[in-house]
Amino acid sequence: MNSTEFALNPAYYGIPDQQQLKDLRIWSDHYHGFAGGLKQHKEMMFYVERMGIEKVISLDIGSIEEDALVPSPIDNEEREILEKNKNKILGIIRIDPGFPNESCAKMEKWIRNGPCIGIKYLLQKDGITCSHPNSDPIVRLAAELGAPIYIHSWLKVGGTPRSPGGGRSPGEATPMDVAVLAKRFPNVPMICGHSGGDWELGARAIRPYENVLFEFAGSYPHSGSVDYAVNELGADRIVWGCHGPSRSYATELSKVLDASVSHSDRMKIFGGNYRRTWAKLFREKGIPT
């Protein structure tokens, strides 16, 4: 079966069909297709097409999973794919605030002088999160480049006594860390990733900082969560990600399709906000929007 064939009509079941999904102009800010190598990326593109996704942004460019500053064996192939297919796939590199000089050098190589568009904070080797002062040169450079800043953030319950965030992994940011960074750089847009996992608290943490966008990818779907975020933050501050292949398109699309928002707000959330926020960069890099 090819990516356009469906045994039944999705519209009959109250969900958008493929063309309707395409019409929503969905950009995923969170694609992990390369994490399993080029073969996995190729297999993933079947589903990207099938689910009508206009463009995906890979967050795994230029490094191995275990270390943001160690090149990946498929760096050259990734670069070529990004250079040739910017109508379909863009790339973001991981950095590590534990090593700001090396991170900035990587940004110069892959963003200013390469096909990538932004940076991602994940779990940092030395336990330093995005809020650490080491981030400052990284964020200043990202701002100069007009590059998206994606910050993985999770509030995992744990610790003694148990508290939200008390169970976080070393070097893992919470939305509170994102808030600290956002306050220091109020004019630099950045993404609070995964809605902090605990989206009710995550939204509260970044609510005062209008330069922070909120993304729900990578967590189980909760009915009403996007409604909550729209109410607390506004539809203009939410972006969307697929988190494939570890999450289903069903999970991630349903979060937004479940929301009681206008069609135009849904389009903003699915891709309009991302395109608007970093429009200058896309223009400068000749990336179709």
Next chain:
Amino acid sequence: MSGGSLAAGIAATLPALGNTTHDNNDFTGSNPGIIDTNVNLFKWPFRRMKYGETRSLVAKLRKHRITKAWAGNFEALFSKSINDVNARLAEECRVNGGGMLVPFGTVNPAWPDWEEDLRRCHEVYRMPGIRLYPTYQTFDLNHPEIPRLISKASERGLIIQIVGDMEDSRVHHPIVLTRELSFDPLVEIMKNIPKAKVQLLCWNERVSNELLKKLISETSIVLDISWLESTGALGRMIEGNRWSGPEAPVPVERLLFGSHAPLFPVETAVIKLFESPLTLEQMKAVMNVNAGRFIKHV
């Protein structure tokens, strides 16, 4: 009104099980309806649900062509008054269920005299099955009463649904410390009670690939799809082509539609049917054929 007369009143008005809905009108034609084997009613303790009010949930399910939904009760998680939980569930399904909701009461083997709750589920409330929530109900499947519970439920022809997780444990309210749960004991239990009709709900975080292989090959357990994750997971599970590497295929006959609404959006499970390139027969199997067959002889 006393509990006893309330129960009698409900029983008098419930149709005998043979009259409830196993006609095949929804299952033929080009747009088959869906049997949702996993919804819950009443109040989730930690947040107001968008579709937490029964009638709004029914309308939402209908919008997505769900024709029957097997409903548990959120109150089962923490309540000690199990009969009240089940009585309210039965009544709510009858009054506000729109002819769609099928009640699955609960039995907590950690509470004394659970046998009476089981009897009432079957004989008074005419439920086709029960739903257990071990991580909240303070027992695990090694509990000495579990084999007896499954055996007695099976003697009555009841379906036994066992819930793995209600919510991602990483985001639990910090006051709540749910119990650990392993589904491993079910392999031996099912071998000793081969006629047991057991379905796992929200199971995916608690079943390793190795255990899944055993459950599929050594038992007749069926699974819902509500917590199935990863891109194209449904089709890839059927093919045995998981993203993490080849695994034993799970026959489509073992997979039943379940939404976990109103906690999860109904859309999540529906879109799973379309995300994978399933054949029409595979879709129909998951949508209603498997559930229809599973409940048929209850």
